[in-house]
Amino acid sequence: MADKNAILAGLAEIVEEETGLETEEVQLDKSFTEDLDIDSISMMTIVVNAEEKFDVKIPDEEVKNLTTVGDAVTYIANAAG
Amino acid sequence: MSKRLVITGLGATTPLGGDVKSTWDAALAGTPGAKTLEHDWVEQYDLPVTFAAEVAVEPAEVLSRPETRRMDRSTQLGMVAAREAWADAGLEDADVDGERLAVSFATGIGGVWTLLNSWDTLREKGPRRVLPMTVPMLMPNGASGAISLAFGAQAGARTAVSACASGVEALIMAMDLLNSGEVDVVLAGGTEAAIHPLPLAAFANMQALSRRNDDPGAASRPYDIDRDGFVMGEGAGALIIETQEHAEARGATAYAELAGGAVTSDAHHITAPDPEGQGATRALRRALASADASETDVTHVNAHATSTPLGDVPEYVAMKAVFGQHLESICVSATKSQTGHLLGAAGAVESVLTVKALADRKAPVTINLDNQDQKIPLDVVTGSPRELRADDQVGICSSFGFGGHNAVAAFRTV
Numbered sequence: 487m488a489d490k491n492a493i494l495a496g497l498a499e500i501v502e503e504e505t506g507l508e509t510e511e512v513q514l515d516k517s518f519t520e521d522l523d524i525d526s527i528s529m530m531t532i533v534v535n536a537e538e539k540f541d542v543k544i545p546d547e548e549v550k551n552l553t554t555v556g557d558a559v560t561y562i563a564n565a566a567g
Numbered sequence: 568m569s570k571r572l573v574i575t576g577l578g579a580t581t582p583l584g585g586d587v588k589s590t591w592d593a594a595l596a597g598t599p600g601a602k603t604l605e606h607d608w609v610e611q612y613d614l615p616v617t618f619a620a621e622v623a624v625e626p627a628e629v630l631s632r633p634e635t636r637r638m639d640r641s642t643q644l645g646m647v648a649a650r651e652a653w654a655d656a657g658l659e660d661a662d663v664d665g666e667r668l669a670v671s672f673a674t675g676i677g678g679v680w681t682l683l684n685s686w687d688t689l690r691e692k693g694p695r696r697v698l699p700m701t702v703p704m705l706m707p708n709g710a711s712g713a714i715s716l717a718f719g720a721q722a723g724a725r726t727a728v729s730a731c732a733s734g735v736e737a738l739i740m741a742m743d744l745l746n747s748g749e750v751d752v753v754l755a756g757g758t759e760a761a762i763h764p765l766p767l768a769a770f771a772n773m774q775a776l777s778r779r780n781d782d783p784g785a786a787s788r789p790y791d792i793d794r795d796g797f798v799m800g801e802g803a804g805a806l807i808i809e810t811q812e813h814a815e816a817r818g819a820t821a822y823a824e825l826a827g828g829a830v831t832s833d834a835h836h837i838t839a840p841d842p843e844g845q846g847a848t849r850a851l852r853r854a855l856a857s858a859d860a861s862e863t864d865v866t867h868v869n870a871h872a873t874s875t876p877l878g879d880v881p882e883y884v885a886m887k888a889v890f891g892q893h894l895e896s897i898c899v900s901a902t903k904s905q906t907g908h909l910l911g912a913a914g915a916v917e918s919v920l921t922v923k924a925l926a927d928r929k930a931p932v933t934i935n936l937d938n939q940d941q942k943i944p945l946d947v948v949t950g951s952p953r954e955l956r957a958d959d960q961v962g963i964c965s966s967f968g969f970g971g972h973n974a975v976a977a978f979r980t981v
Binding site: 503504505506527530531534537538 | 631632633636695696698699700
């Protein structure tokens with residue numbers, strides 16, 4: 487199991503790069519759309535960058551299930567084994 | 568029925584400066600904008616031309632990081648110029664009806680950096696890594712769309728695409744919008760960011776670019792007998808054009824009137840200008856007619872004058888045909904000698920300079936004119952800026968583009 491804190495920190499950097507949001511705002515309980523105002527195109531960019539950063543695959547059909555930052559961190563942690 | 572249209576805001580980011588003031592000051596002083604390119608790709612591809620006129624201020628220094636990531640460089644430059652023009656016109660605090668606000672923003676090539684970077688990504692890393700924003704970033708209407716979004720312009724966002732005539736054509740499209748009666752304000756302009764190895768190689772292979780690699784600052788030399796091609800430039804220019812009625816109602820100050828304009832097409836050759844300049848002549852005549860101006864009203868021309876051996880002559884032929892003897896009383900500025908050739912942004916930036924010239928009664932200088940081509944006996948402003956007369960007068964900005972496009976705008980002092 488990969489370190490979830492490290493994944494959160496890495497994901498926050500990706501979100502900051504794409505949206506300009508401060509990394510501290512990217513918390514596990516935050517919703518990508520409701521709280522962070524991330525649209526579907528930005529979400530796809532974040533997903534693709536996360537795939538490269540964490541060396542995982544996140545299928546397109548899974549992306550809609552990643553509602554919160556926590557969902558994404560858990561998915562990446564499991565996928566990274 | 569055409570309305571009286573005025574220019575109330577200006578914006579620019581060019582090889583001479585990151586805004587209108589720095590660009591204008593440099594244009595009066597006579598400043599070479601071209602420099603040797605410091606990019607790895609120049610050596611990597613062993614490019615035959617190793618210099619260009621890049622913008623003086625990188626857009627990433629002015630825009631937020633998400634903006635730079637989601638906009639092609641051409642849109643970034645357009646946005647910088649548009650914001651300056653918007654603020655300069657005092658529109659930040661004005662109550663503008665979005666449904667009567669339009670955009671008319673030009674480009675010659677569009678998002679060429681995005682297109683080619685995305686192709687590199689696809690080949691090197693596979694389709695999954697291609698950015699989802701690739702299409703809206705590379706499309707030629709990317710800048711006009713993004714600008715309409717930024718300022719809430721809901722009365723249309725048009726994109727003039729007519730190669731190096733695009734910038735002036737955007738102003739003429741703005742006139743059409745305003746004369747329709749459906750629009751009060753247009754944010755008009757043009758942008759280009761094509762200093763990429765592919766366009767450089769392609770233009771070089773057409774023999775269109777100067778090869779003066781050992782002296783970039785002296786390479787753009789319109790009307791000089793030793794001119795050997797144009798210099799690639801990048802940047803953007805923007806103008807707020809509104810009906811006089813609307814400008815007066817909100818107490819805005821006008822720099823000049825956009826008095827008239829016209830486009831024609833040569834139908835002669837896809838890249839070569841008609842040697843007799845017939846299309847350019849018709850565009851000049853129609854622009855003056857639409858401005859309700861006579862030839863003798865004109866005191867200043869900001870010429871297209873790219874510094875190519877072939878291109879500079881027909882424009883003179885056209886001016887001679889239209890102005891005749893009065894041409895001796897017209898002072899001509901070839902500002903591409905300083906800025907390089909901004910392609911689809913050229914006409915927008917040069918319109919900004921023409922408007923500034925009329926407002927300040929000062930024509931900017933042409934540099935590198937050491938031995939004037941005898942086939943082009945124009946009164947060219949060199950050395951120091953030329954004072955324009957104090958009374959009412961008309962200034963002309965001409966742009967011509969591959970495809971046989973001719974676009975001429977006529978501005979009048981206010």
